[in-house]
Amino acid sequence: MPAKSAIPLFNVNSITEFIKVIEENCKSEYFLFRGQREDWELSPKIARIIPKGSTSLLEAESKMLDDFKRTARPFLGIVPKNDWEWLALAQHHGMATRLLDWTTNPLAALWFAVEKPATTDFGIVWAFDAPEVDIIMPKHVNGNIPFAGPKTKVFQPEISTARIQSQNGWFTVHKYVVSKRRFISFEKNSSYRKYLLKIKVPSAFFNDLRYQLDRLGINRLSLFPDLEGAANHAEWINTFLTDEVH
Numbered sequence: 478m479p480a481k482s483a484i485p486l487f488n489v490n491s492i493t494e495f496i497k498v499i500e501e502n503c504k505s506e507y508f509l510f511r512g513q514r515e516d517w518e519l520s521p522k523i524a525r526i527i528p529k530g531s532t533s534l535l536e537a538e539s540k541m542l543d544d545f546k547r548t549a550r551p552f553l554g555i556v557p558k559n560d561w562e563w564l565a566l567a568q569h570h571g572m573a574t575r576l577l578d579w580t581t582n583p584l585a586a587l588w589f590a591v592e593k594p595a596t597t598d599f600g601i602v603w604a605f606d607a608p609e610v611d612i613i614m615p616k617h618v619n620g621n622i623p624f625a626g627p628k629t630k631v632f633q634p635e636i637s638t639a640r641i642q643s644q645n646g647w648f649t650v651h652k653y654v655v656s657k658r659r660f661i662s663f664e665k666n667s668s669y670r671k672y673l674l675k676i677k678v679p680s681a682f683f684n685d686l687r688y689q690l691d692r693l694g695i696n697r698l699s700l701f702p703d704l705e706g707a708a709n710h711a712e713w714i715n716t717f718l719t720d721e722v723h
Contacts, residue, residue, distance in 0.1 A: 482670075482671065484664065484670065484673050484674060484675050485502070485674040485675065486674075486675045486676075486677060487502070487674065487675070487676045487677065488676075488677045488679075489676055489677070489678060490678075490679060490682050491682070491685075491686075491689075492584075492587075492686060492689050492690070492693075495583070495587060495602075495676065495678075496583075498676055499583045499604070502604070502674060503583070503604050503606070503674075505606050506609070507606070507607040507608075507609055507612065507631075508581070508583075508604055508605065508606055508607070509579035509580065509581060509604070509605045509607050509631075509647050510579060510580050510581070510582070510583045510585070510586035510602060510603065510604050510605070511577070511578065511579050511580070511586055511589075511602070511603045511605070512585075512586035512587055512588065512589030512590030512591075512600065512601070512602045512603075513589070513590055513600060513601045513602075513603070514589075514590060514591075514592075514593055514595060514596065514597075514600050515595075515596060515597050515600065515601070516597070516599070516601050517601075518662040518663075518664065518665075519577060519603065519649075519662055519663030519664050520577070520651070520660055520662045520663070521573075521574060521575045521576055521577045521649075521651045521660060522573040522574065523538055523573040523574055523575050523660070524651070524659065524660040525573075526573045534653070534658075534659075535624075535653060538573075538574075538575065538624075541567075541572060541573065542560070542563060542564070542567065542574075545563070545567050545572060546563055549566070549567075559618055559619075560622070560623055560624075561613070561618045561621075561623055561632060561634065562634065562635055564576055564623055564648075564650075565632075565634040565635075565641065565646075565648065566638065568648065569638060569640050569641060569646070575623070575624075575650055575651045575653070575660065576632070576648040576649070576650055576651075577648060577649045577651060577663065578644075578646060578647075578648060579605065579646070579647045579648060579649060580644050580645045580646055580647065581645040581647060582644070582645040583602070583604070584690060584693065584695045585644055585645060585695060585700060586602045586603075587602055587678070587686065587690065587695075588687075588690045588695045588696070588700065590602050590678055591678065591682075591683040591686045591687050591690070592687065592697070593718070594680075594683065594718050594719045594720040595680030595683050595720065597680065598679065598680055599677050599678055599679050599680055600677075600678045600680065600683065601675060601676065601677060601678070602675075602676040602678065603664075603673060603674075603675055603676075604673070604674045604675075604676065605649075605669070605672055605673055606672040606673075607631045607647075607672070608631075608672065611628070611630060611631050612630075612631045612632075612633060613630050613631065613632045613633070613650070614633045615633065615634070615635045623650050626652065627652075628652055628668055629649055629650065629651050629652045629663070629666060629668070629669065630649070630650040630652075631647065631648075631649055631650070632647065632648045632649070632650050633647050634646065634647070634648065639702045639703065640700075640701060640702070640703070643699060643700055643701070643702050644700050649663060651663070680720075683720055684718075684720050684721050687718075687721075691714075696710055696713075697709045697710040697713060698710035
């Protein structure tokens with residue numbers, strides 16, 4: 478079996494270097510970005526849950542979504558029209574789904590990588606050159622089911638919430654591999670691995686990058702335009718995180 482080709486890796490220490498990597502290597506129309514404080518696997522949250530009792534992972538997924546649909550309606554101004562929109566809404570409010578968050582805004586992805594003090598030596602920004610043929614756009618959802626199909630999909634959601642809009646949110650919709658009884662990490666998916674590149678951000682620069690991004694208008698309030706975002710941003714601009722104390 479031939480060895481897997483290495484995912485291109487770039488190291489950056491500043492926003493200038495970060496933008497240079499993006500400009501030189503991410504030129505196609507559908508590049509997506511994801512920031513992570515650690516070098517975690519690219520797996521959706523549902524891949525890490527433990528179902529109760531004898532319930533299978535897929536059964537738990539179905540039951541969670543049904544319960545969310547039943548209980549969320551009183552809090553909604555606009556009710557989602559299909560399971561794609563329901564999943565996007567549940568994902569943005571913290572429920573475990575088969576969706577993985579991405580953004581078309583590389584600076585937003587960088588903020589998600591550096592927003593909190595590091596727990597390891599570096600954070601990661603992934604860049605993914607999404608093949609257009611694999612993208613499910615809002616006009617394509619009819620006739621497509623997020624839980625079926627032969628492979629992982631890329632999903633451009635309707636702008637149904639302020640968070641999705643402000644974060645320029647997209648998703649990958651991960652396929653459950655029945656034969657392996659699990660979800661396969663995206664960076665190990667042979668169909669998509671070749672479209673990935675990885676940007677490494679040393680933790681020593683998190684503090685400076687956080688403040689530079691804030692000056693560029695990328696912060697908790699701009700990405701979470703609600704009361705929670707306002708409260709968190711107000712706290713941050715008036716206090717120090719642990720890596721900001723010298």
